[in-house]
Amino acid sequence: MQKSAKEYSIVDQIWCHRPESTQRTLERPILATSYEYGAGARQWRSHDQAQLVFTTNGVLRVTTPIGMWTLGPHRGLWIAPRVGHELIATSAVRMHSVDFRPEAFPWPESECHAVTVSSLLRELVAAMVEDRERDEERRYALMTPLLLSEMRDSREASGGGLPLPLDRRLRQICDVLLADPANGDSLSVWGERVGASERTLARLFKDETGLTFGHWRQQLRIVEAVSKLAQGVRVAEIATELGYANSSAFITMFRKTMGETPQRYLKSEPR
DSSP: OOOOGGGOOHHHHHHHSOOOOBOOOOSSSEEEEEEEEOTTOEEEEOBSSEEEEEEEESOEEEEETTEEEEEOTTEEEEEOTTOOEEEEESSOEEEEEEEEOGGGOSSSOOSOEEEEOOHHHHHHHHHHHHHHHHTOHHHHHHHHHHHHHHHHTOOBOOSSEEEOOOSHHHHHHHHHHHHOTTOOOOHHHHHHHHTOOHHHHHHHHHHHHSSOHHHHHHHHHHHHHHHHHHTTOOHHHHHHHTTOSSHHHHHHHHHHHHSSOHHHHHHOOOO
8 A cells, every 4th residue: 555645754755755866076076065054944965975064053963764863063974975865954054065086085984974073174174165165276285185184083973873773663663753752652562553562673673773772762862962952952951851850860861871961062072
């Protein structure tokens, strides 16, 4: 039976509505561009080139068929070539996108992964955007090897990503939780709704995401918390929205997962 548009999960939408790959040829091995989006803006993209995307203001959510990342302060995402992805501005956003031809890839692997954007890397990309408008070649030639070196030395960012499963029963569960992270229903309750045993769902969650159901839901709440913190939402309000009994319980969970309190997490600068 054919599905209605409303019945498609977020992962279905990415595959069914992904755009054609961008066929443009880069005039340089590395090309930096700046974009601005209003709060709530959504855009589907796919490119023949690999990309690094990060925000200079605001919070951006990036969703692919196998993962979702929330990009706030100092966090970027490496997107592999020809991976369909959706950009969602959860607040007004200014972002940089850096396209790479294969010979300029900073890493041998091509899988999507989050990276920490250092102050130097951020400024180098900003300078590339500015110089592109002026067609400045000399500084580009000097900045390119430094940018690649800085990316190779960058750390993988934590707390901003969430693996998404492919099994349709799990996707039904994940779609509801993505819309309502405070939902505390047990896996046995979900099993009754999607027509699978608790044991089967638990096994599938571990196999497809590498996380237990409880850990996955906790990571989702961390992703939501990072997004809201970057938007300036108060900790007490975030704790309530995510279903925690009080701020202390939320702060304890956040510190255990991220290694520092929400306040220190936002203020911490990369090297």
